[in-house]
Amino acid sequence: MIKGLYRRLALVLFIVFLSLGAVLFWVYDNASHQLQQETAQKLHLNLASYLVSDIALYPGDELNSENVKEAFNTVMRLDPGTELYVVGLDGKVLEYKAPHEKIINHHIDLAPVKTFISNKEFKLTLGVDPRSNKKKAFSAAPILNANGEMLAYLYIIIQGEVYDDAASLINANKTWLISLSIITAALAFLLLSALLLFYKLTRPLVELKREVAAFEKSGFKEQLNANGALQAGDQDGDELQALRGSFYRMGNTIVDQISYLRKHDKTRREFLAHVSHDLRTPLAGMRAYLETLQLRGDDLSEADRHDFLDKALLTNHKLTGMIDELFELARLEHGQVDVNPELTRLSDLLSDLYASLSGLASNKGVHLAVDMQNEEINAFVDVARLDRVFQNLVGNAILYTPAGGTVTIRVQEQDDLQVLVAIEDTGQGIAEEDLPYVFEPYFRSTNGQQAYHKGKGLGLAIASKLLALHESELKVESELGKGTRFEFKLPAS
Template identity: 30%
Template sequence: MKLFSSLYSKLSAGLMLLFCLTGLFFIGFTLVSTEMYQNEINQKLNRTLADNIVSEHLLLRDGRINQDSLKDLFHTLMIINPSIELYLINPTGNILAYSAPPGKVRLDRVDLTPVRRWFEEDPSLPVLGEDPRNPGKHKAIAVGRIPKTGPLEGYLYIILASEHYDNSIQKVKASYILRTGIWVILIGILSAITAGFFLFRFLTRRLTRLTHAMDNLDLARPTRQTPSPQGTQKRIKDEIDRLGVTFTRMVDQMIDQMDDIKQADKLRRDLIANVSHDLRTPIATLQGYIETLLLSDDNLLPDERKSYLDTARIQCIRLTKLVRDLFDLARLDSKEATPEFESINLKDLAQDVIMGFKLKAEAEHITLQAAADETLPPVMADIGMIERVLENLIENAIHHTPANGKVTLGMALKDDRVRITVSDTGCGIPKKEIPHLFERFYKVDKSRKSRPGHSGLGLAITKRILDLHQSVIQVDSTVNTGTVFDFSLPVVSTGE
């Protein structure tokens, strides 16, 4: 239904229903409490009525009914106070005589539990007893012991609201209380609807504006909402304000994510361009030398043929390394690679890595050495990944260190971690370039010499591996002095 399609209409309907239910509850409560109050007042006013009657009239004599006295009493009370009914009962509750017309009394006996409560020292009023004329219904009573002193012969059991009085009360309820209550409820509901209309309109106006903003949001080209979340933090008063701030923040996050996607797309295009360039160079070189060998093989001297083949081999090695680095970096970026942690002897691993670069360092006239503490505890890491990190850092250091320079792999215990450093005496890196070192294909061309065989992916791979080990790599460099790469790994705990 369109009538209840908005929050405003649902709130109004809910409030109207609540007022109706509340009004019905109070009408019922008023009826019940009024009747109980009347019974209590009636009993308090007639607390000694039965005792006074018993004192003035001899109703039982030696266990037999005094018919003359009883008849005179019934006649007098029907004239003076027709709202009460009198019953003469024996000690077991059996009805011996009554003032009601013949055929009206439908019970032969009454329950004596209310009678016993009546004679308690301080009974809780109203005390309701069985109405012999209406089985199952209870009314306010007054009871007198016969006789007041001596052996018990019976009770004078008085119903303070007779059938005639009961009917009169119902008529009063129908003509006054109910009619007044219904009018009060109708006026209250009308007033509540009128007040609720303006109140809910006032309370939901911000929600309506927020709904319009959501409906008008262009998901293809979202614009930042005003005011910004930061500007509204001090003015948040309720859930609607918080919802508005959340929506504004969500839109801003969407815009930021779209900017990130655009940036990622730009990086993807740059990556493709860089890969294409780096692949094209060795492939073109390979193609040129192979074609030269095919076309001029008969005219080439053995030394020339060997030179061409060596160049082709170097380009194949360069191409193989580039493809391997690309695959490794893609695997690390896709979260497919997970470290297999184990206890590692860093000194042995460092020695193996240094031996692998020994010949290359000697060919470049660079001193390659390791410096480690005498007692170095094992660390917890993935041995294959950490070996790749050391290889990348040492290769990068050799690549950017001039002849007669020095590359040092240092290891020292610091607290519960082993600090690992790779330092060189190269040309150094300007401070402004350091934050970009771990970006793929990034090269500091003006500050570092460029040599063939360097893919530009080694430091990016190193950063991804150390992120998986929850280790942070730091760089400290001074131009024309050298560079130090620094990271740490946790030592193996005693229980592992």
């Protein structure tokens, strides 16, 4: 089997040109032969008429054999290529000058003869050659008696057997070879030109094939670096350059996606390890309190028993909250959460939020502030879902802001009938390389490891998905050491 695109194209091209050469030669040979016949018939158009008018082939009502032979000898001496026949009205060949065994057809079709005689304008008409059964150019004329009655036809084959023999000899020696040589040379030139063109066209594909193989061999780990020529060709070059540019972009996208999946998988595994630890720790604590009550309950004072029960209940609440978050994220990811928007005054929602989180902020020494242009600002939202968003975003901001810092909630009406909401903090910030991943489930910024025990990496993912249900996008800006800003927009009506 022939391998390689260029070799297959070359083979196909060679076969095509070989076939084309055969077709061209056949067309040339037939066209040349037809032109010769047309020329010969036009030159001898009235030959039969002249002979009939000059020589009395039928002095009476019977054929004069002597006159016929004399006419045949005269014409064939002057033009050896011609063959003369007298044909009856029924198409039977009555008289000819040739050995009897050379006559193949003793009857000919008179339709071409009648067409030739009736034509007022010249048009190539071919008739049967009695000697070869081939269609050839001829001249014909009716033979009339003294009373004007038609007795027979004078039928002259212009290019007879002698002409065929001479033409075959000449073609074999010179003309045919010259024609074949010219056609072969032209086809060879075209073939070489086409092969060179195919080589130039397929070379970029061969190079691209090597690059694809090398990229696959690397395990899709290394970024592909397109050179300047490729980048320019991608915009201004041909389709092959555009294909190569597309491959580079696709390859780099694959590398990025694989890198992302590996990092995401690592984050997921780390999250599961920490969640397992976070679940095990409160369970172990709750178990310790309950076992103590079971084993030493009678020895403990009433106050100690209540203290142990309160601690076990508090641990249970924390554990329940953690499990609820996991289930909430699962429902959001599977599209099992609906929203019921209604026109809501945001100042009321933020007042409740401030009341619920001000204690947490105060305990951490963080100042919690609300900056709202107009307390009458309304938004079309699901109150419960939006409150969950605020709880997660503001709670996270307080969590990662050190004592003495500030967390600010800003609400501002915009001209496009939307409300811009921003939560800003002066906390530790998020590393730039982590920003694309902060809304992914299980992810926590690498610079926040010291606070890992405080969060589970689900709050931002849940907030982002809840806002998506409101057809809003949660955005983030951050700078290490200066703080973070989350913002989103809500429909004003």
